[in-house]
Amino acid sequence: MPEGVAAVVTEMQTRLDALPAGSGLREFLGTYQRTTTAVGKAILDGRFEDGDWVEEWDVVFARLYLDAYDAHVGSGLVPRPWRIAFEAPADLPALRQVLLGINAHVNYDLPQALLRVISDADFADPAVLAKRQRDHEAIDGVLASRVAAEDDQLTVSGGKSLLDRALQPLNRVSSKRFLREARQKVWHNTRELQAARLTGQAAYDVRLGELEVLSAARVADLLAPGQVLLRLAVAGFGVVLPPPA
Template identity: 35%
Template sequence: MDTIDQAIAAMDRRIDRALETGDPSGYFTCVYRAVTARVRDGILAGEFDDCARMERFDVAFARLYLDAADGLEKGTEISRSWRVAFEAPPSALVIQHVMAGMNAHINLDLGLAAAGVQQGAAVSDLRDDFERLNDVLAAMIDRMQDALTHTAPWTAVVDTWFGPVDELVSGWSIEYARGRAWSFAERLALAGDRERQSLVDARDARVAAIGRGILDPPLPLQWLNTLIAPQERANLRAVVHALVD
């Protein structure tokens, strides 16, 4: 997989399988597919400082998710962060599936991809385009919440009563996550092989713990899940159309 179009095609195949099987991991794939298509359009429009580098960066970023998904199916070792997201309990809401995936991909994979594209001190050259990619991710999270408002009405009720759903289920903030992801990328880019693996393992453990918090929130939010889950009417096909249209 060398191009963004190939990455999008791989995501399309995953979405098709999710539609056939009702696999809830398809909700994240749908959102991430929209993010990747937006980055591709930005590259074609010349929105990045170095568009060729951004394509390499975005393909490396996408490959980390796709490899994790393939690894789960094949029974090979994958990160703890992605295993937590993929093995979400049946009671998880749509928004929890999406945020658990975003947690693994931004808090772990984003730094890995950045450090892989720009090694050493040169990683600083990537900072502006890194921030532009994060802006796309943030905008897509907002768009995703709007899509769920129309396809899962209880999401709108929760937003009205309790504030942004992503903060509700996890205390997760993309503004915080993007800063941490960049710090992680800088440390990885300058680390030797032994230190690098230690950094990745420690980071993976922390991100997996955040993922468990998203999928198994404190008791008051568990009560809310119990109330909402039977009423949730989100449909993967409807979410796909809401994000594409």
């Protein structure tokens, strides 16, 4: 496994080891650790055009989650999407705990992570930017390969209701579609944040604040009663920054 990814996986294990067995925080953290391991393997297998860049991106992306997690555990300042996810009732089904974390991390953290590893010069170079976008999209293949395994993991752990299990084949297809949809929206939001970054820090902060509000609202929506994947099939997974005011 690449050194940077391996270090992140170890950090995640340290936090897992410190959590009590019944903590709702374990569900997303465990899922994320397994997914990060899969990304590390994909890098070694040469599944990306620029494996070094993907490793840097993966570490930066994970760090945003770990920073939010540490702030929550240490009673620090936590971004709103993560605060809602972290403060969800511990007895929520495991599937919903995982979806809360995925939603906060993809919708709010991922555009920020991409901006941190795509420079202004990269954005100005169509060939480099296209390569970055292709590697961003290639992550879908890695994540999609984990959908069935993670679905089975939730079933074995008792984290799914009878209805969830009955809908399992549909859920797996829907999850893959959500991944594609979210990636497209994330790329749009990354471009919007980049335009703001070129304008200046104040403009960027405003747009990031808008993304925080939109992402928090989507996480909160997942806490509403009902079959969450069916609701996502109607409402969609990602969020979209509107044109700047």
